Amino acid sequence: MPVRSASTEWEGGLQDGKGRTSLDSSGLGTFDVSFPSRTADAPQGSNTDPEELIGAALATCFSQNLAGTLGRNDVTLTTLHTSAQVRLGKNDSGLAITEIELTARATVEGADEERFRELAAEAERTCPVSKALSGTTITLDASLES
Numbered sequence: 415m416p417v418r419s420a421s422t423e424w425e426g427g428l429q430d431g432k433g434r435t436s437l438d439s440s441g442l443g444t445f446d447v448s449f450p451s452r453t454a455d456a457p458q459g460s461n462t463d464p465e466e467l468i469g470a471a472l473a474t475c476f477s478q479n480l481a482g483t484l485g486r487n488d489v490t491l492t493t494l495h496t497s498a499q500v501r502l503g504k505n506d507s508g509l510a511i512t513e514i515e516l517t518a519r520a521t522v523e524g525a526d527e528e529r530f531r532e533l534a535a536e537a538e539r540t541c542p543v544s545k546a547l548s549g550t551t552i553t554l555d556a557s558l559e560s
Contacts, residue, residue: 422447435462453502453509465511468547469498475543476516483537489524493559511550518556531556 424433428449436444451461473496484491496518503512518534534556538544544552
């Protein structure tokens with residue numbers, strides 16, 4: 415099975431330090447990271463953070479898995495928009511991802527709203543990234559666009 419890699423170079427302490435995260439396997443980019451930006455209410459500058467990257471990974475994995483799940487069930491996917499909102503908060507052990515809200519809006523042929531939601535729930539449960547995040551509450555809001 416394939417292996418993908420990413421790396422981060424970090425300088426300084428937690429609050430005054432900074433780093434650069436690279437998508438090494440694809441070579442598609444290197445992104446600035448800092449802890450103050452990670453915990454700020456709004457993004458600061460051009461920084462990204464682990465939660466944004468996890469949201470991108472989950473939205474992509476779910477979209478691919480849903481396309482496959484629909485196809486195996488004779489449903490034709492025309493368009494799909496998936497977003498993931500990853501909430502950073504605190505729990506008993508400290509800083510934690512406390513919840514992820516996954517939203518999917520699609521146009522399909524061959525399924526009504528109820529069947530689409532059933533298949534979307536199956537795709538979320540079987541998505542490899544969802545499984546990797548099994549310790550986090552993931553809510554799914556899936557519906558068809560008219």
